[in-house]
Amino acid sequence: MAFKLSAITWSHHYSVEIGKLDDCGLIDLYAKEGLGGIEFIMEHLKSHDKNYLLALKKRANDAGLEISAVSPGNNFGNEKEEDNISNLNYVKKSIDVAEILGASFVRVFAGWPPQGKREALWATAVKYMKQAAVYAQEKGITLVVEPHNHGGFLPDSKSSIKFIEDVNSPFVRLNIDTGNYLGFDADMYKGIADSMKYALYCHLKIHKITKQGKTSDFDLEKVFKVLSAAKYHGWIAIEYEGQEFLDAGKEEKSKNEFEFFGIAVKKIKELIKKYY
Numbered sequence: 001m002a003f004k005l006s007a008i009t010w011s012h013h014y015s016v017e018i019g020k021l022d023d024c025g026l027i028d029l030y031a032k033e034g035l036g037g038i039e040f041i042m043e044h045l046k047s048h049d050k051n052y053l054l055a056l057k058k059r060a061n062d063a064g065l066e067i068s069a070v071s072p073g074n075n076f077g078n079e080k081e082e083d084n085i086s087n088l089n090y091v092k093k094s095i096d097v098a099e100i101l102g103a104s105f106v107r108v109f110a111g112w113p114p115q116g117k118r119e120a121l122w123a124t125a126v127k128y129m130k131q132a133a134v135y136a137q138e139k140g141i142t143l144v145v146e147p148h149n150h151g152g153f154l155p156d157s158k159s160s161i162k163f164i165e166d167v168n169s170p171f172v173r174l175n176i177d178t179g180n181y182l183g184f185d186a187d188m189y190k191g192i193a194d195s196m197k198y199a200l201y202c203h204l205k206i207h208k209i210t211k212q213g214k215t216s217d218f219d220l221e222k223v224f225k226v227l228s229a230a231k232y233h234g235w236i237a238i239e240y241e242g243q244e245f246l247d248a249g250k251e252e253k254s255k256n257e258f259e260f261f262g263i264a265v266k267k268i269k270e271l272i273k274k275y276y
Helices: 009-017 023-032 050-062 081-101 118-139 157-167 188-198 220-229 250-275
Strands: 004-007 037-041 066-071 105-108 142-145 172-177 199-206 235-240
Touching: 004 066, 004 250, 009 023, 009 037, 009 235, 009 250, 023 037, 023 050, 037 235, 050 066, 050 081, 066 081, 066 235, 081 105, 081 118, 105 118, 105 199, 118 142, 118 157, 118 172, 142 157, 142 199, 157 172, 157 188, 172 188, 188 199, 188 220, 199 220, 199 250, 220 250, 235 250
Parallel strands: 004 037, 004 235, 037 066, 066 105, 105 142, 142 172, 172 199, 199 235
Antiparallel strands: none
16 A cells, blocks of 8 residues: 655744744755655745746755645634635635645635534535635645634534535545544544545644654554555645643744654654554
8 A cells, every 4th residue: 555755844833933944944854854745834835926836846846745735724614704705715825826836635624613603604614615626626636624623613523524525525525634533532543534535635643752752642553553444545744743842932842843853754654664
């Protein structure tokens, strides 16, 4: 079974925020770590100008990297129509960027409705995702919806599956973030397994990892057993969050990103070798 290993640039967002890394630096770092792809947060791209993006694509290709996905931080959970339209336009812009970069996927969110408005605004989120899907289809790009807690529409596997089925488009599928069902599915690993029928992309979430490669919050062995059993062969994009350093300053967090991301990559490569 084939595998494709990438990483989302959120793994180094503190380093980007303080100017230690830019999009070219991220490409160089991920290539050095032996990855096959890079997933760009839209805000981590210095420019969305076509000529700039084509030059960035060339740099990635020369480094042996594919652009696995482009990721906007959209929200279709707004009460005001103009806010949802603005978010729809941002997703469309992200689709345009993905097309230029040669990415097949755009990672999107259903959104975060105001408290107490989840049921009332569910149909609105579905409507705008349908519109985004029409545009994505014109470009031959698939939107992969990431389940998300913290008050989002999709905190668990049941709601995530329902959303995909309500949108009812082959150009809208799931990005399985292997940590985002935590605390909402009674058995998060079963939730991941149940969702795999709609999964075309995967974020391999790592909150914390020691220098010896030990992780907490998630059992990565169980995660890989689920992926392997489902015969998943799409991108596996590492998302390292460094939650063991939440109380540190940004400079220290950036330093930790550089050190512990490499440990995370090594750990995931070992698991891929074992299960694939």
